[in-house]
Amino acid sequence: xxxxxxxxxxxxxxxxxxxxxxxxxxxxxxxxxxxxxxxxxxxxxxxxxxxxxxxxxxxxxxxxxxxxxxxxxxxxxxxxxxxxxxxxxxxxxxxxxxxxxxxxxxxxxxxxxxxxxxxxxxxxxxxxxxxxxxxxxxxxxxxxxxxxxxxxxxxxxxxxxxxxxxxxxxxxxxxxxxxxxxxxxxxxxxxxxxxxxxxxxxxxxxxxxxxxxxxxxxxxxxxxxxxxxxxxxxxxxxxxxxxxxxxxxxxxxxxxxxxxxxxxxxxxxxxxxxxxxxxxxxxxxxxxxxxxxxxxxxxxxxxxxxxxxxxxxxxxxxxxxxx
Amino acid sequence: xxxxxxxxxxxxxxxxxxxxxxxxxxxxxxxxxxxxxxxxxxxxxxxxxxxxxxxxxxxxxxxxxxxxxxxxxxxxxxxxxxxxxxxxxxxxxxxxxxxxxxxxxxxxxxxxxxxxxxxxxxxxxxxxxxxxxxxxxxxxxxxxxxxxxxxxxxxxxxxxxxxxxxxxxxxxxxxxxxxxxxxxxxxxxxxxxxxxxxxxxxxxxxxxxxxxxxxxxxxxxxxxxxxxxxxxxxxxxxxxxxxxxxxxxxxxxxxxxxxxxxxxxxxxxxxxxxxxxxxxxxxxxxxxxxxxxxxxxxxxxxxxxxxxxxxxxxxxxxxxxxx
DNA sequence: TACACCCTGTGTACGCCATAAACACCCAAG
DNA sequence: CTTGGGTGTTTATGGCGTACACAGGGTGTA
Numbered sequence: 001x002x003x004x005x006x007x008x009x010x011x012x013x014x015x016x017x018x019x020x021x022x023x024x025x026x027x028x029x030x031x032x033x034x035x036x037x038x039x040x041x042x043x044x045x046x047x048x049x050x051x052x053x054x055x056x057x058x059x060x061x062x063x064x065x066x067x068x069x070x071x072x073x074x075x076x077x078x079x080x081x082x083x084x085x086x087x088x089x090x091x092x093x094x095x096x097x098x099x100x101x102x103x104x105x106x107x108x109x110x111x112x113x114x115x116x117x118x119x120x121x122x123x124x125x126x127x128x129x130x131x132x133x134x135x136x137x138x139x140x141x142x143x144x145x146x147x148x149x150x151x152x153x154x155x156x157x158x159x160x161x162x163x164x165x166x167x168x169x170x171x172x173x174x175x176x177x178x179x180x181x182x183x184x185x186x187x188x189x190x191x192x193x194x195x196x197x198x199x200x201x202x203x204x205x206x207x208x209x210x211x212x213x214x215x216x217x218x219x220x221x222x223x224x225x226x227x228x229x230x231x232x233x234x235x236x237x238x239x240x241x242x243x244x245x246x247x248x249x250x251x252x253x254x255x256x257x258x259x260x261x262x263x264x265x266x267x268x269x270x271x272x273x274x275x276x277x278x279x280x281x282x283x284x285x286x287x288x289x290x291x292x293x294x295x296x297x298x299x300x301x302x303x304x305x306x307x308x309x310x311x312x313x314x315x316x317x318x319x320x321x322x323x
Numbered sequence: 324x325x326x327x328x329x330x331x332x333x334x335x336x337x338x339x340x341x342x343x344x345x346x347x348x349x350x351x352x353x354x355x356x357x358x359x360x361x362x363x364x365x366x367x368x369x370x371x372x373x374x375x376x377x378x379x380x381x382x383x384x385x386x387x388x389x390x391x392x393x394x395x396x397x398x399x400x401x402x403x404x405x406x407x408x409x410x411x412x413x414x415x416x417x418x419x420x421x422x423x424x425x426x427x428x429x430x431x432x433x434x435x436x437x438x439x440x441x442x443x444x445x446x447x448x449x450x451x452x453x454x455x456x457x458x459x460x461x462x463x464x465x466x467x468x469x470x471x472x473x474x475x476x477x478x479x480x481x482x483x484x485x486x487x488x489x490x491x492x493x494x495x496x497x498x499x500x501x502x503x504x505x506x507x508x509x510x511x512x513x514x515x516x517x518x519x520x521x522x523x524x525x526x527x528x529x530x531x532x533x534x535x536x537x538x539x540x541x542x543x544x545x546x547x548x549x550x551x552x553x554x555x556x557x558x559x560x561x562x563x564x565x566x567x568x569x570x571x572x573x574x575x576x577x578x579x580x581x582x583x584x585x586x587x588x589x590x591x592x593x594x595x596x597x598x599x600x601x602x603x604x605x606x607x608x609x610x611x612x613x614x615x616x617x618x619x620x621x622x623x624x625x626x627x628x629x630x631x632x633x634x635x636x637x638x639x640x641x642x643x644x645x646x
Numbered sequence: 647t648a649c650a651c652c653c654t655g656t657g658t659a660c661g662c663c664a665t666a667a668a669c670a671c672c673c674a675a676g
Numbered sequence: 677c678t679t680g681g682g683t684g685t686t687t688a689t690g691g692c693g694t695a696c697a698c699a700g701g702g703t704g705t706a
Contacts, residue, residue, distance in 0.1 A: 005546065023654085024654075024655075046691080046692060046693080047692085047693065047694080048691080048692075048693090056655070056656090057655070057656055057657080058656095058693085058694085059655075059656065059657080059694080059695095060654075060655050060656070062693095062694070062695095063653080063654055063655070064654090067693075067694075068692095068693065068694090147517060147521065151521065155546075158546075158547070158550060158553070159550070161550075161553070162550040162551075162552055162553050165552040165553060165556060166551075166552040169552050169555070169556070174561070175555075175556045175559040175560060175561025176560075176561045176562075176564055176565050176566050177566060177571075178556060178561060179556060179561050179562065179565060179566070180565065180566035180568055180571045180572070181575075183568060184568070184571065184572045184575060187511075187514045187515070187517075187518065187572075188510075188511070188514065190514065191510045191511065191513065191514035191517075192510070194470060194510075194514075195510065198470065198474070223328065223478075223481075224481070227481060227482070227484075227485040228485075228489075229485055229488040229489040229492050230481070230484070230485050230488060232492070232498075233488060233492070233498045233501060233502060236498040237498060237499075238497070238498025238499045238501060238502050239499075239502065241499055242499050242502060242503065243499050243500060243502070243503035245503055245506060245507070248500075248503045248507065249503070249507045249510075251579070251583075252504075252507060252576060252579035252580050252582075252583060253575060253576060253579055254579070255578070255579035255582045255583070256574070256575035256576055256577070256578035256579030256580075256582070257575050257579075259575075259578045259579070259582065260574075260575060260578070346683085347683075347684080369662080369663065369664085370663080370664065370665085371662085371663075371664095379684070379685090380684070380685055380686080381664085381665090381685095382665080382666095382684075382685065382686080382687095383683075383684050383685070385664095385665070385666095386682080386683055386684070387683090390664075390665075391663095391664065391665090
């Protein structure tokens, strides 16, 4: 914990920090561990291997890190630093290389959205955060494996969390709903990344076991005659050109969340929220914008009326039980 | 693999199966292992402990099971047998006790839906499958942990998979979309269960480390002053009465999927699909049913018109390429 | 300058894990 | 009776995290 949050504290540089050479060092350890985990997965990470990689004995690590679990916590946060700032906030040019290739598929039809202004749409921002998390997990798949153990959030993790919350906080959802939404999306990203790990793992253990694996698979698919739907989908080629499961899932998820947001607010939509939503405020049906005049907010009189009724009735956002 | 799928094969009962007492036995091993994992999690499962629990030496297990991984595969499928049949298909009353308490919150407003007929709604069926998976994972949280390793699906897993696919297959989505939807929901259930494991794990390691843990938490929350949104949500009580994260997530997910289904088909809605959707066929807005006469299918003339236009334009249901 | 101390790195050791290999037994088929 | 396979045991190997005692060197103080 102290180690995780030791940013502004201590470390004034006055110590023995001289030749910068052979001293073991928390950062060196963490960096070596990250490299190792990148290459061999979290299961392949051992104190021994980390120490070997640095040319020290195993136990030397324990002078700097309490134990393996805490090392993983540190690795997690070290890596999460990569998304520290969505490039474009102070921090004069340090010239890092950065991958920066994302934003490839972009879900479904839903237009690119021209939101550029200060507020941007919550959906756009939430999606961006999710994609950032996804990119990081593609570079460091073990991040997803590090779930399940005692997970102390570091400063970078919290910062990312805060950013996601901030994106959703302006939607008019209740506090607990905001949290639920962000957790949901976060878990989705992790779950998706876990699938990556699974695939990588399978690939690593390839070679000898691969034929056995595919033999089993083959035998399996022969048994599948009993399962009509699987067989049909197989024959129709559903497995040949699979969807991009991350993009697909994210789109569904955001659609579902958007529906909730619409249902909840529907009414007091300030213009900031408004110009990013692309459909009827009530039901989400895409609504054709007239050639001239003010763009329509509802797809139909029925929806407009419904919105009015809700505005009348609801008043308070039903968040907590009123006294 | 052979072990996993050894259902209808062999085992005619003609062997040495006599006193039914002290022989080690695959089923006994698997059962003991499941008990152990239920109690201590997958990490606490070791060949030694399983053997000890049965009163044999460690190595004796290897006479019946190739290794730990395969044992886990067997455990998984053994446990998945609990959802073999969604109670109500032949199988004369065996009088199992069964939990059967679910269906508590049921998402949001969305009416109970009276679907009882043969087809039932795809959403209802998919949701039921998801809840089944969820219930099983609440009984056996290690199921979620067993992801990530090489995962050979057993007959029960495949049966469940088939059931979910069948639920979605009638929606008019493309084959790859059907697969993506089912995978998405399946992963969601697992991810949600993983969170359970995490909590349980934290609870198990309680006692001494708990104060340290909460101490850290406390110190953490003091740092949170830097994060305005987190602080605000905290102060507004969002963390005090959290949403049921499974129910919430599932509702969002299904909403998103339903939107896709509507967008895809929109048109040729056969009556089977129809009487389960509770809202406007196009936009999903809840539509009040008139006191007398045929229930309305659209919330507004606009939506009716839109449906008509799409019906004109689309023609074929675009599910598979027509000859 | 001398002494003490602490910080860091090391070596050894323990207990846990999965599993390979060789051995012991018992029952049934030849 | 011999023989052989199924079954359980013993012993051993190599990997893991980490506790503990120790060593050496730089530093603060006398």
